[in-house]
Amino acid sequence: MGIIVQKFGGTSVADTEKIKNVASAVIREKKNGNDVIVVVSAMGHTTDYLVKMANEITSRPNSREMDMLLATGEQVSIALLTMAIQAQGYAAVSMNAMQVGIITECVHSKARIVDIKTNKLKEHLDKGEIIVVAGFQGVTPEGEITTLGRGGSDTSAVAIAGALNADRCDIYTDVEGVYTTDPRIVPCATKLDEISYEEMLELAHVGANVLHPRSVETAKQYQVPLRVRSTFKLEDTGTYIIGVDDMEIYKPVAGVAADLSQIRIVVTEVPDKPGNAAKIFELLSNSDISVDMIIQSYGRSDDTNDIAFTVAKTDYEKTMEIVKEIIREIHASGVLVDEDIAKVSIVGAGMVDRPGIAASMFKALAEAGINIKMISTSEIKISCLVEKGQSNTAIKALHTAFHLDAKETAVVMGDLPDV
Numbered sequence: 346m347g348i349i350v351q352k353f354g355g356t357s358v359a360d361t362e363k364i365k366n367v368a369s370a371v372i373r374e375k376k377n378g379n380d381v382i383v384v385v386s387a388m389g390h391t392t393d394y395l396v397k398m399a400n401e402i403t404s405r406p407n408s409r410e411m412d413m414l415l416a417t418g419e420q421v422s423i424a425l426l427t428m429a430i431q432a433q434g435y436a437a438v439s440m441n442a443m444q445v446g447i448i449t450e451c452v453h454s455k456a457r458i459v460d461i462k463t464n465k466l467k468e469h470l471d472k473g474e475i476i477v478v479a480g481f482q483g484v485t486p487e488g489e490i491t492t493l494g495r496g497g498s499d500t501s502a503v504a505i506a507g508a509l510n511a512d513r514c515d516i517y518t519d520v521e522g523v524y525t526t527d528p529r530i531v532p533c534a535t536k537l538d539e540i541s542y543e544e545m546l547e548l549a550h551v552g553a554n555v556l557h558p559r560s561v562e563t564a565k566q567y568q569v570p571l572r573v574r575s576t577f578k579l580e581d582t583g584t585y586i587i588g589v590d591d592m593e594i595y596k597p598v599a600g601v602a603a604d605l606s607q608i609r610i611v612v613t614e615v616p617d618k619p620g621n622a623a624k625i626f627e628l629l630s631n632s633d634i635s636v637d638m639i640i641q642s643y644g645r646s647d648d649t650n651d652i653a654f655t656v657a658k659t660d661y662e663k664t665m666e667i668v669k670e671i672i673r674e675i676h677a678s679g680v681l682v683d684e685d686i687a688k689v690s691i692v693g694a695g696m697v698d699r700p701g702i703a704a705s706m707f708k709a710l711a712e713a714g715i716n717i718k719m720i721s722t723s724e725i726k727i728s729c730l731v732e733k734g735q736s737n738t739a740i741k742a743l744h745t746a747f748h749l750d751a752k753e754t755a756v757v758m759g760d761l762p763d764v
Contacts, residue, residue, distance in 0.1 A: 347512035348470070349374050352384040352480065352502035356519045357576040358422045359389035361429075368429035370517070370579055371475060375435060379512070380470045384480040384502035385426055387418025408453035412482075412492045416441075419479035419498075427477045437475040440465070442482040443490070447501065449483030455494030456483055457559075458501075461508040478505065496557020503560045507567030514569050515583075516556065517576040522584030523548075523555050525749040526601040530737050533751040534744065537599065538582075541589035541694050542571075544599045547726045551690035552604030561586070589694045597695035597702055598747040603736045604688040607637060607655040609718070612668060614649040614678035621675045622652060628667050634660045638688070638721045638730060649678075653719065655688070655730070686718065687736035690728040691743055703727055709746035715739050 351371060358364050367385075375381050395414050399406040423439040430437040446462025469476050480498025483491045493500050499516060506514035523545065524534040540548075542565035549558040555573055564571045564586065574583025615621050622641065629636055637655045656664050668680050689710075696702050706727055710717060715738065719730035731739050744750060 346378050346380060348382065348506075348509050349379045350382045350384065350502050350506040350509075350511050350514040351517060352498055352514070353386065353426075353517045353576060354498065354519070355386045355389050355391070357517055358385055358426065361425065363576075364388075364422070364425050365429050367426060367517075367576065368433055370576065371426075371430060372433055372435055373579065374515075375475055382466065382470075382476045382478060382505060382509070382511075383426065384478045384498055384505065385419060385422045386480050386498040387415075388422050388425075391418040391421070409489070412453045412490050415492050416479070416482040416490050419481055423477045423479050430475055430477070435475055436473060437477060438469055439477045439479075440469075441479045442501075443484045443488070445478055445505075447483040447504075449485060449491045449493070451485045451487070451489065451491075453491055456485075456491035458483055458493070458504045458563075461504055463508050466505070466509065493559075496560060499557050499560035500563060503563040503567075503569055503571065506569045507563060511569065513572060514564065515572045515574060516560075517574060518555065519576065520555065520573075521575045521578055521581050522573050523553075523586075523600070525599070526740055526744050527553075527603075530603075530740050531744050531750070535749060535751045537584050539585040539587060540599055542586060543589050543725055544692050544694050545571075545586050547690070547692040547723070548600050548602050551688060551692065551726065551728060552602040552606075553600065556586075596693065596748065597699050598691045598693035598749065599695070600692050601740050601743045601747070601749065602690050602692070603740055604690075605733055605736060606658050607686060607688055608658050608661050609638075609653060609655050609683040609686050609730065610664060610668060611651055611653040611681040611683070612672065612677050612679075613651050613681060615652050616676055617648050617650050618675075621677075624675060625652060625668070625671050626654075628671060629656075629664065632663055632667060634664055634667070638719050638728065640719050655686070655719075658684075683718075685733050686730050687733045687739075688728050688730055689736055689739040689743065690726055691747065692726045694725050696725050696727075705746060706743060709742045710739055713738050713742040715742070 353367050427437045427439040448460040449456035449458050480501040503514050522536045524536050526534045528534040546561040549556050571586035572583050639654045641650050641652050715731050715735045717729045721728045
């Protein structure tokens, strides 16, 4: 008998009929002889509705009170799911973050988990009970309620699995697994049987919305075997996310993704002096603003540079306040903003030490008539900034160029070893 952690998202528990369906999926795992812990998100669009109500009260709601408000959504779903499991004759108990002991840092709206107390979880498992835990939320050492930000329930589930040394963490969602790209854009996208932590992490960072990066980071840190599968097709085994050393790499590129949530900011004619770039990015970091792509190029005169970078749209207003302050301090000439951008990326563990991947990417985009504004690379990722309106065309071109279309990968992907 092992421990299996299951996570169900908002679409999986959107109404009472779906909650009953989830209860059956949970009991099915229990019947396999495993101890089961279930992590649940708020029902459907509950969180959006709560945010809307808060914004109707005030345009700048207090972050502490927002966490108090948003944490209620998961408590509704865990109570209803527990009742549904009990109604089918199985012992179950619901627990919020405080009852479990999910301890986070003292930050509201995007706190990180620092510790999980496992004593109470083990007590209930020893009684043979199914435990239903509220995802997305935590509590500070002082007892303040916090939330984990976007994808927080995924992170809750993986963190609990890591703390208990679980055999596996299954992330149930409304898709059948991880695809080579968004099937809504490329209908011939292929569902992957497996993908590495490293590849999934990069895909999550560059726009793939199946898993949040923090949940993948946590899974990699604790070596938790992760599986993404459909709530509505339980017979489908989904996609396994495992260590790259456990995989056979058949193709250099595993997936293509696009991120339309960023803005490019250019600080123009920055005096070419040591420390000016550091001032820009240090102040942004101090305000908890993450910068993605960065490029420095020569300005209009020999003694200046233009510094371009991208940030999330949600950080735009705060970023501009800081940038305008910096411009005055370092005597730059101004700032340009480009909202019409998309970051298109290819990701693959097979890219390591394989020449020609970047050239093939740039050639494919050129042949599709797409101009590249910025480029960034890592060991297993290449990202290009393009015009937003060309993002879908870019994805299709790259998906075909790297032989990821289903008709070309069906045989190869079917040969992947069982996990």
